[in-house]
Amino acid sequence: MLGYYVELALRSLKRSRGLTALMVLAIGFGVAASMTTYSVFRAVSGDPIPWKSSRLFVPQLDAWGPSTFGNPNNEPVDALTYTDAMAFVRDHRAKLQSAIYVIYPSVVPSRPGEHPFNVGGHAVYAEFFPMVEAPFKFGGAWSDDDDRQRSAVAVIGSKLNQKLFGGENSVGRSIDVDGKSYRVVGVLDNWNPQPRFYDIQNTGGFSVAPDELFLPFTRAIESGVANDGNTNCAKPPKEPGFVGLQRSSCVWVGYMAQLDDATAVAAYRSYLENYAREQQKAGRFNWAPNYRLRDIPAWLESQQVVPSDTKVSLLVALGLLVVCLVNTSGLLLAKFLRRSGEIVVRRALGAARFAIYAQFLTEAxxxxxxxxxxxxxxxGVGTLGVGLVLPRDIAELAKVDLPLLLMTLAMAVGSTLVAGIYPTFRAARLQPALQLKSN
Incomplete structure (x- = not known):
């Protein structure tokens, strides 16, 4: 029977080509607007590590006092001072943890005639890699002993490995970073999580270019690899240079900790409370303990990673789809009622209301x-054009993939069926006797 209803629907659509084209255009444009904006919203609001995000936490500590910048919500700054970060590392109250800061050193190729170039990355601890589950193509992370001994080791990204070593297994080979030799211990596979959950304070959550170089935090500090991320200071450092930054109250070090259950979370909150009170007793803080401990989803929300204009655009696009569906419903109603003669003849010949529903919903x-x-x-055209209205780092995340294609088709068919329910209901309720008598 379905084939029969499809044949009837095709005949009906061919008889009124202009009306059919108008309805197809309305549905096509409405669905395309919604799915284009959804592709962007999906990219920026997704969980970058959904299987683990509820166990990864970002601690915050107020190192300046509540009245420094007149923060009405009494919210601590989004990074730590070097002093506090090193205290957290030393006390090690999490299963896995790492202090983090942005680096952008120069790399000197070993081949003659090639010029040095700068590479973006981070200085981290060995526990960073298993904590964020970074995938390795060759080798692996350095060891905790390497952190303690300030070893000259490095993990590089796949693109840097391709540029320096032609994509071969470069574990054990050396690279020149800021004039110093580092031994490669691992090469990451293609890895660029979005949002970049481990460095929200510097990237805002999104970065097209993946990190290509990771150095041990302790080695980077000892070698004077400068911080290339955001640095916020309540007052200028008393000493100049990178050493002065480390001894100042400026905040520039990120931090992440893995806490696997509620007991561990509660214990870490108690640790932050006690640490803040110890600093208060030592005379470093003269305000009540003020700290936060948020998991990754809460951290992304607090940092407003999803741009507000993306949310507004999605709502506007959904509103446009609703308007298109209302218009389509009206056109279907007019089209179906215009065929009242056909409907009542079928009903008079014994067709059930179910058959009328099936016929017209098939057409819809x-x-x-x-x-x-x-x-x-x-x-597809819309995702290519989002760069005209959104920042490049966000626009390039909008991609057309198989799930989006299937969702687009499902939304188009499903929404049109919903729009066709009322017109079909009206058509099926026509009374054969009254209609035949009036004719």
Whole structure:
């Protein structure tokens, strides 16, 4: 019977080509607008490590006092001073943990004639890699002993490995970083999580370029590899240079800790409370303990990683889809009621209301399918054009993949079927006797 209803629907659609084209365009444009904005929203609001994000935490500590910048919410700054970060590392109250800061040193190729170039990355501790589950193509992370001994080792990204070593296994080979030799212990596979959950304070959450160099935090500090991330100071450092920054109250060090259960979280909160009170007793803080401990989803929300204009755009696009569906519903109602003679003849010959529902909902479904195909093409064009209205780092995250294609088709067909319910209901309720008598 489905084939019969499809044949009837195709005949009906061919008889009114202009009306059919209008409905297909309405559905296509409405669905394309919604799915294009959804592709952006999905990219920026997704959980970058969903299987573990509830166990990864970012501690914050107020090192300046509540009245420094007149923060109405009494919210601590989003990074730590070097002093506090080193105290957290030393006390080691988490299963895994790492202090983090941004580096952008120069790398000198070993091949003659090639010029030095700068590479973005981070200085971290060995526990950073298993904590964030960074994938390795060759080798692995350095050891805790390397951290303690300030070893000259490095983990590099796949693109840097391709540039320096032609993509070969470079574990054990050396690279020149800021004029010093480092031994490669691991090469990351393609890894660039979005949002970049381990460095929200410097990237805002998004960065097209992946990190290509990781050095031991202790070695980077000892070698004077400068911080290339955000540095916020309540007052200028008393001493100049990178050493002066380390001894100042400026905040520039990120931090992340893995806490696997509620007991560990509660214990870490108690640790932060006690640490703040110890600093208060020591005369470093003259205000009540003020700290936060947020898991990754809460951290992303607190940092407002999802741009507000993306949310607004999604709501506007959904509103446009609703308008298109209302218009399509009205066109279907006019189209179906215009065929009242056909309907009542079928009913008089014994067709059940279910048959009328099946016939007209099949017709609506075909319109939705055609609108979905058009919507697929327009969604592809739309994702290519989002860079005109959104920042490049965010626009490049919008991609058309198989789940988005399937969702576009499903939304087009499903929404058109919903729009066709009322017109079909009206058509199926026509009374054969009254209609035949009036004719």
């Amino acid at each position: 479904g075909l319109i939705g399918l055609a609108g979905g195909v058009l919507g697929l093409a327009l969604t």
